[in-house]
Amino acid sequence: MTLRVSWVVTSIVLSVCAAVAETPPDACVKCHEKEAAPEHVSVHFREQVTCVSCHGGDSAATEKEKSHAGQVRKIARAEVPALCAKCHSDVRLMNPYGIATDQFAQYQTSRHGLKLAEGDQDVATCADCHGAHGIRKVKDPESPVFPKNVPATCARCHADADLMKRHGLKSNAPKDYGESVHAKLLEKGDLSAPTCITCHGNHGATPPGVRDIIHVCGKCHVKEQELFSQTKHFALTEKGEFQSCVTCHRNHLIRTKQEDIRKSCKLCHGDETDPARIRFTSIFATIRGAEALFQGAKDRVQRLGHAGIPVDEEEALLEEAKTGVLRLAPMQHTLDESKVLATAQEAEATISEINRRLDGKERAESWKKKSILPIWGFLLGMAGLFWLKLGRIKKEAA
Ligand code: HEC
Ligand code: HEC
Ligand code: HEC
Ligand code: HEC
Ligand code: HEC
Ligand code: HEC
Ligand code: HEC
Ligand code: HEC
Ligand code: HEC
Known part of the structure; x- marks a missing residue:
């Protein structure tokens, strides 16, 4: 009995010591300082998710040949989501941390995920948004997915004109958003402003469909949505012939002045005598x-x-x-x-x-x-x- 108690105590003490250990146990870092450098911020290292968890190899060996042991893998872009999902879709593993387990499932339905599955190497994988090493908690203000950093994270690809052209997309979303009333609020630290992911989702990143837009904007602008629903324009929106708020206000570079908003009317209402x-x-x-x-x-x-x-x-x-x-x-x-x-x-x-x-x-x-x-x-x-x-x-x- 006493033996059992002391064993429990010892194992608790040991696990606490391991958890607070500053350096990861892998000897890999001896040679791979670059990947290990931000260890102090890595949410993974703190939880003993180390080099070998993702790359394989012999964590104790110090020579390259033995360490790589013929199994160390370079991780191809196409493999990344499934690799992360090995743990992140595992409910039992994630439950103690209160972390959702739907990222991979959602990702597979997004434009990014669908295209990756088709062999497109240009789209975002988990590592493009979160990093591969030195991954931080999403609530950490330094994390690339913290609200104020999201536009820059998406802009790495979505502001790249050549890359976007290859995919038939425009590259002005980040710039337009950056000049909007919403971005100005975010810059001031107001987290009630939408970033790219508020409107597009994070893992299921897709452009909202015509009918969804009203729900996207209406999530925050409840009063305007309610009043707009009383108009003929709303009925047209239901039929897919009017893009609700976006027809008048646009999506990224939001129009706020009546004089600018008027520019959209002539599309359907002819001249000033209409x-x-x-x-x-x-x-x-x-x-x-x-x-x-x-x-x-x-x-x-x-x-x-x-x-x-x-x-x-x-x-x-x-x-x-x-x-x-x-x-x-x-x-x-x-x-x-x-x-x-x-x-x-x-x-x-x-x-x-x-x-x-x-x-x-x-x-x-x-x-x-x-x-x-x-x-x-x-x-x-x-x-x-x-x-x-x-x-x-x-x-x-x-
Ligand atoms: C004694 C030094 C040393 C140790 C220890 C070491 N490596 Fe390496 N590793 C290297 C060098 C040098 C390269 C680059 C040359 C090459 O591709 O073989 C490399 C390359 C890699 C690559 C890229 C492979 C590729 O095909 O380009 C990965 C991934 C990697 N190491 C992971 C690990 C992991 C994981 C460990 C621990 C289990 C580890 N390494 C231990 C020296 C080391
Ligand atoms: C959570 C999983 C994960 C952990 C833990 C991890 N890596 Fe990586 N590593 C990756 C991924 C994913 C890539 C590919 C990066 C990309 O696609 O941008 C990568 C790339 C690399 C590369 C570059 C290989 C190349 O593509 O040229 C090296 C070297 C490397 N990792 C070493 C390490 C070492 C050493 C450790 C431990 C200190 C480590 N990694 C921990 C996931 C991980
Ligand atoms: C296009 C960028 C992007 C991609 C790709 C992406 N994520 Fe995320 N992820 C985010 C953002 C942004 C958040 C923060 C959401 C928030 O603030 O609510 C997040 C949050 C998370 C969280 C924390 C969720 C929680 O419940 O606390 C985890 C874990 C995560 N992502 C894992 C993944 C995995 C695994 C993949 C790949 C299958 C992935 N992400 C792909 C942008 C991305
Ligand atoms: C071996 C299991 C394992 C693998 C593989 C793994 N993770 Fe994790 N990850 C964890 C655990 C455990 C945590 C919880 C750590 C904590 O909250 O203290 C975590 C936490 C995270 C968080 C922080 C979530 C939050 O609470 O803010 C992100 C983001 C994340 N992982 C992304 C990734 C990405 C991206 C990959 C693939 C490149 C990946 N993980 C691969 C086990 C893993
Ligand atoms: C590594 C590069 C990369 C990153 C980072 C990235 N994307 Fe993408 N994204 C792409 C590419 C490439 C496509 C085009 C896919 C295709 O051919 O349909 C795309 C497509 C999209 C689409 C679909 C557009 C459409 O109409 O087809 C949306 C929405 C999107 N991304 C939003 C985001 C958001 C939001 C972020 C940041 C959280 C982000 N992306 C980060 C590369 C990236
Ligand atoms: C306030 C909501 C909102 C925010 C914030 C937002 N978007 Fe959009 N975005 C939309 C809507 C609505 C559409 C669809 C417009 C349409 O169909 O004409 C769209 C369309 C897109 C498209 C596809 C259409 C195209 O060719 O441009 C991409 C890519 C995109 N957004 C990326 C981003 C990025 C990157 C950010 C952040 C820098 C961002 N969006 C911020 C609402 C938003
Ligand atoms: C995450 C919440 C959120 C979403 C989603 C959102 N907004 Fe906003 N928006 C705000 C906040 C907060 C303000 C600044 C306070 C205010 O004036 O209501 C603002 C300001 C505005 C303004 C300027 C108000 C003024 O006083 O001049 C317009 C116009 C606007 N938003 C339109 C839109 C449109 C159109 C969409 C959808 C494409 C949208 N918003 C999506 C939160 C949001
Ligand atoms: C027919 C064009 C039109 C449509 C459709 C439209 N708006 Fe507006 N909106 C305007 C005009 C005009 C103003 C006033 C600008 C001014 O005062 O100069 C305005 C003002 C606003 C403002 C700032 C003033 C306020 O109400 O606090 C917000 C926020 C806003 N709209 C959100 C929305 C949202 C959300 C939707 C969709 C549910 C929407 N609008 C649909 C034309 C439109
Ligand atoms: C995509 C086409 C389209 C655009 C753009 C558009 N409208 Fe309309 N609007 C319509 C249609 C169709 C009707 C219904 C006409 C009818 O039933 O007689 C309508 C009806 C109206 C009505 C009567 C509303 C009612 O409830 O009876 C007003 C006022 C109006 N529009 C103002 C505007 C203004 C102002 C703008 C620019 C800010 C604008 N519209 C932009 C298509 C549009």
Whole structure:
């Protein structure tokens, strides 16, 4: 019994020692410093996945011939996914780490995986995205698949014009994405912004189909999706004749300004006299009008605040109006003039109320200023009289 307990304790101690060992046990590293160099970051080495786990060979031998032992393998690109899957598709092996086991299965359905299976050596394998040596945890900010590093990882191939041309693809996705509102957010460290894999998936990397796009964008822009679903464009999307959000906003270099978005209308709506486009122009006249009124009121509240007039109540109303004005841009996705107009009128009513109150305050203020003048006049007059009187008293005394 005691013997058993001490055996258990010893084996725990031994395994802990092995786990914290800084260097991998393989003698291979004696000659292969390059591959072993980032050992301190390798999630594999820490878990005793070492050179021989992937390449074979004799881990104890120190001479090349014995070490390679006729079995050390160079790993061909086509072999990589199956090699990684040996462990990563094994539920029993991965469970203790809480790591999913579907990467290989998904990969095989992606364009990358399908093409690799056809013998195409250009596509991404597991090692192109994660590295082969010094593989880091995906949550490690230095990992090539950490959100802010993903665009650069994909760009290694997807910005290569010759490589992409060979496959009938354009090479501008990384550059276009890089200039988008989404990339700007990501650069600021905002992880709520989409990277390439948010829209394309990581292991199942495929271009979203026409019908999927709405779900891709709508995952985050829920309100816009809901309002867009009320339009005829949505019905066309269902039939595959309209690319939902992407028709107007594009996929990578997102258009954000109404003036730019308009460029896509003429594809189907002819010239500026098309009723649909007239309606659109009118919707935007309403929105820009409300925005201008809001800005005017905001400037006025600030000006009076600086002049020392109390404007707390007006500032609260301004917040209310702001909420209304901010609802206009999402609301125009319905393409329904009356809904936009109703929202605009609500905000404009609040703005009128603010202006009405400010008019009152300004009037009171100017009265105050005016009533001060006679008081000063009276005081100055009194001071003058007093001075004259004082002079006369002094003269009389002399
Ligand atoms: C005594 C030095 C030495 C040791 C120990 C050693 N290697 Fe090598 N290995 C070399 C040299 C030199 C080359 C490059 C020349 C060649 O291709 O044979 C090489 C090449 C390789 C290659 C590329 C094979 C190819 O066909 O291009 C792999 C993979 C490799 N070694 C893995 C290992 C592994 C795994 C171990 C440990 C089990 C190991 N090596 C131990 C010296 C060593
Ligand atoms: C998780 C699996 C894995 C482990 C562990 C691993 N390698 Fe590799 N190694 C690979 C893969 C995959 C490639 C091919 C890289 C590629 O395709 O980009 C490779 C390439 C190599 C090459 C270059 C061979 C060539 O293609 O010219 C050498 C040398 C090598 N590994 C040695 C080592 C040594 C030494 C260790 C231990 C320190 C080690 N590897 C650990 C998977 C592994
Ligand atoms: C096109 C690039 C790409 C390829 C190819 C790729 N991965 Fe990944 N992988 C990623 C990205 C990106 C993430 C991180 C996903 C995230 O942040 O949610 C990831 C995450 C992972 C994780 C962590 C998952 C978890 O549940 O924590 C593992 C393990 C993994 N990949 C293994 C593999 C294996 C094995 C292969 C090959 C069969 C592979 N990957 C191929 C990009 C790739
Ligand atoms: C011999 C088994 C084995 C092989 C082969 C293997 N791995 Fe792993 N891998 C593991 C284990 C075990 C872990 C968990 C380590 C941990 O989380 O501490 C792991 C972790 C990872 C992680 C980190 C996941 C996370 O939690 O962020 C990635 C990424 C990864 N492996 C990619 C690969 C790639 C790519 C290959 C092929 C080139 C590969 N692995 C081959 C056993 C293996
Ligand atoms: C090692 C190079 C390489 C890397 C890295 C790579 N790809 Fe690819 N990818 C390719 C090649 C080559 C193709 C074209 C395959 C074909 O002929 O259909 C492709 C195809 C695609 C497609 C399908 C496009 C279409 O319409 O056919 C998507 C989507 C894609 N990759 C996304 C990504 C994403 C996202 C990443 C980064 C997480 C990435 N790729 C990383 C080489 C790569
Ligand atoms: C906000 C979502 C989103 C992001 C982020 C995104 N894409 Fe796309 N991507 C799409 C959509 C949607 C399509 C399909 C467009 C179409 O069919 O016209 C697409 C198409 C593609 C295609 C195939 C079409 C082609 O010829 O260009 C590739 C390759 C691609 N994207 C790569 C990338 C890469 C690489 C990144 C990161 C640098 C990225 N994408 C970021 C949504 C996105
Ligand atoms: C992972 C979440 C996510 C996905 C997916 C996503 N976005 Fe975004 N997007 C954001 C965030 C966060 C912002 C910045 C905050 C905001 O304005 O909503 C943003 C901003 C925008 C803006 C600019 C808003 C402004 O205030 O000017 C537009 C337009 C946009 N996205 C369109 C799209 C389109 C089209 C798609 C699909 C092709 C898409 N987004 C996919 C998260 C996402
Ligand atoms: C791919 C073709 C296509 C593009 C691009 C397109 N539309 Fe349409 N749109 C249609 C069709 C088809 C209808 C339905 C016409 C009908 O039923 O009379 C429609 C209907 C409309 C309507 C009436 C909506 C309703 O719910 O009744 C408006 C407004 C409109 N479009 C505005 C625009 C604007 C603005 C743009 C550019 C930003 C645009 N469309 C781009 C095809 C398109
Ligand atoms: C018919 C063209 C059209 C379609 C389709 C469209 N949008 Fe818009 N979107 C616009 C216009 C126009 C603006 C306002 C730009 C401005 O204020 O100058 C806008 C603004 C936005 C904004 C920023 C303002 C806000 O709502 O916060 C987001 C985010 C957005 N759209 C997302 C989407 C998403 C997601 C989809 C698909 C579900 C989509 N849009 C479909 C034309 C469109």
